[in-house]
């Protein structure tokens with residue numbers, strides 16, 4: 001049965017200039033699929049509580065004791081993200097519930113090619129798919145396209161290095177493409193063609209996700225094969 005459970009912070013790792021990965025030790029984790037998220041509940045000394053959702057970066061897990069990683073990006077003036085990226089230390093205990101979400105997932109048995117598209121911290125659940133996919137023998141083709149403001153704020157840069165990145169404001173040294181937004185031409189050039197009927201997972205700020213989903217449909221992708229996860233507002 002799901003419910004709030006304690007999660008001890010095992011490790012805190014900088015993930016970019018504005019983000020951190022938190023590795024949580026959960027004694028009785030129900031297991032999760034790649035792409036799912038959990039909710040974190042914080043309780044202040046005066047009883048005030050705040051709950052926010054965070055995607056799971058760890059590869060899919062079976063039920064049992066587990067280390068579950070989340071990646072949190074600081075939202076300016078954000079109540080919960082400022083605490084999770086600034087104040088939480090190893091040894092602290094948070095409350096979590098999950099896993100949550102049954103649609104925005106990738107299951108290893110799916111024979112279709114996989115196209116992942118993430119904006120900003122939207123790469124977090126996609127990293128879970130990449131890590132899960134890496135452990136599956138004879139897995140289908142997988143491609144990822146990430147939209148990132150600048151190298152300084154690139155979360156999971158080691159994972160992104162194996163894939164395509166569009167830098168929207170500042171490019172890394174040696175990059176041949178100038179900074180710019182993701183458009184239909186770039187999408188068509190870097191992603192699995194619609195004719196191959198990939199499963200598309202698109203995640204990030206709401207305007208990014210809506211824009212990309214529209215472009216995919218324009219490129220001929222079947223709407224039923226486009227799974228989206230919206231993280232809320234974007235600055």
Ligand SMILES: Cc1cc2nc3c(=O)[nH]c(=O)nc-3n(C[C@H](O)[C@H](O)[C@H](O)COP(=O)(O)OP(=O)(O)OC[C@H]3O[C@@H](n4cnc5c(N)ncnc54)[C@H](O)[C@@H]3O)c2cc1C
Nearest residue numbers: 052053054055072073075078079080081121124231232233
């Ligand atoms: C299913 C799901 C999965 C998510 N996974 C992740 C994840 O893996 N990593 C992650 O960092 N976040 C993730 N989020 C977003 C996260 O839940 C919070 O919304 C975010 O951390 C901001 O919360 P806050 O309490 O810091 O800000 P709040 O105090 O709620 O808001 C402060 C200010 O930030 C703005 N704001 C709120 N949310 C966002 C946002 N997502 N982006 C930019 N500005 C925002 C608000 O408009 C407001 O002005 C996810 C959201 C959902 C719904």
